Amino acid sequence: MGTAILAKHYSAVVVGGGQAGLSASHYLTKAGIDHVVFEKRTAAHKWREQRWDSFCLVTPNNQCLLPDHPYDGPDPNGFMRKDEILAYLNHFVEKVGAPLFENTEVRLVEQTSTGFRVESAAGTMTCDSVILATSLYADRFVPRAAERLPRDILQLHTADYRNSESLPDGAVMVVGSGQSGAQIAEDLHLAGRKVHLVTGNAPRCARFYRGRDVVDWLTDIGQYDITIDHDGMTKKKHDTNHYLTGRDGGRDIDLRKFALEGMQLYGRFIAADGPVMHFKPNLKRHLDDADRVYNGINALIDKHIAEKSIDAPPPSVYAPVWEPAEETTELDLHAAGITNVLWATGFTPDWGYVGVPIFDGTGYPMQRRGVTQVPGVYVLGLPWLWTWGSGRFLSVAKDADYVVSHLCDHLSQAAPALKRAIAG
Incomplete structure (x- = not known):
């Protein structure tokens, strides 16, 4: 070669x-x-x-x-x-x-x-x-605000993350809930680590719906053949990918379920002041918007099934299993026992x-x-x-x-x- x-x-x-x-x-x-x-x-x-x-x-x-x-x-x-x-x-x-x-x-x-x-x-x-x-x-993208975090906290970009065992003991803050951030948060969660997840505007998608992988339904509907030339599609080039996983045969990623199991969720990260991280109070909006896309995709599949008279299991609508009681706008990493920050903030x-x-x-x-x-x-x-x-x-x-x-x-x-x- x-x-x-x-x-x-x-x-x-x-x-x-x-x-x-x-x-x-x-x-x-x-x-x-x-x-x-x-x-x-x-x-x-x-x-x-x-x-x-x-x-x-x-x-x-x-x-x-x-x-x-x-x-x-x-x-x-x-x-x-x-x-x-x-x-x-x-x-x-x-x-x-x-x-x-x-x-x-x-x-x-x-x-x-x-x-x-x-x-x-x-x-x-x-x-x-x-x-x-x-x-x-x-190139890995990490916001300049990361420079303000204490040096005793390990910072990694997701491109450098390998597994839970490779990180120092202590809780982990994952910044970003796109595909990589959501999957790594799950990986750490399943390994028994205390996880704090900073959310963004990434949408989510069901893994399986009405008896099939959602990807198979969307293929039949023709979603993967729609081009950027279609009306309103030009903006798609900058869209964040939906989060879900193929792990263990594939399943949904439900951040609300993670919260019920002890994961701490936050709105968008905006600044750092020493060990204190600051967040926008938009966690609820992020979760609601992600669920809206989730249900919207399923509704598209429902319409296809009805139009084609396909024999399939009955439809359903996702109902939130958890709601944030309040919006946390700041967190002291030291006080929370966080020793690692993983930046799931993408690339440039x-x-x-x-x-x-x-x-x-x-x-x-x-x-x-x-x-x-x-x-x-x-x-x-x-x-x-x-x-x-x-x-x-x-x-x-x-x-x-x-x-x-x-x-x-x-x-x-x-x-x-x-x-x-x-x-x-």
Whole structure:
């Protein structure tokens, strides 16, 4: 894996060796396009190095549809754990056999009069097109307020969490209730640790409803085929994922139930003053909004079942099993016995190497289905690049296939124009 000698020119350069970049390489090879893939670390390293020990998929294995590499194991309706995911990805890496340079950072991509110039740790080259497949999850994000917490409290980002046993004794504060935060809070809770969870605006979803996995219902309804071009869908690119889990065969994550079992819940974190953390009094709103989405998804399934006259178990509506008696707006970590703070606050993108004008006012790439406004520049692997599954194993192959097809058309159109420019 990896080429020994770097060429001076390629038809395409792919930046990023995760599932998106490797999917692009698969289709580029299939189309006979000479290319190279640069990966700052190692192929699919985030799955290997930034996942906790009990990590598992939250979507069924049957949604693992990397190009020419669908899940073919014994449990299509189950949820692969970390070691199984790595085996699936390792096999994909071997199957693609990409011209991959690992541990090779791309430092600059810039436009030239005839194409693009790419500076990498392995050398500089020119190319006719570039696929940026580095996603939005480049760097750990931790709010600057974390700097104000006492040094005797261990602080970790969720990317560095492995298991309960690896943390010092004492209670744990998890900041953030998205997919990672909610699942890690559960992991600690099941291990018998006292957990404090700072909530956010993440919605939740049932795991199973009316006899089936909700993902299967949503697939039948066509939710995964809705594109960002549909009315009102553009904002989805920044939405937080629903929290649920595939652990132990899959189940709901109900923060209210955790509270009944002793987990302490808070509204959004806003500041720290030494050992004292401050929160907005919006816990109830967060819980109510998450339940509203939960019941809304189930109602969508109810409508589908009624319209299709499907024989299924009766419908139900989630009723809160716990309500906050009051809103806690501050907490002294020392007094509460909290010795660990886990920041489930997500990641930030790193587009600093991109010297091509493809971004909007928020720093997000302007694109339609991966095609930017700069001819020859493409993006892949972003959440809601085109559909719900764009950033996941479900649809990254479809996006990569489309992008590479467009890239091939671009190359065929650009070549005659370049020859005419040179001749002129």
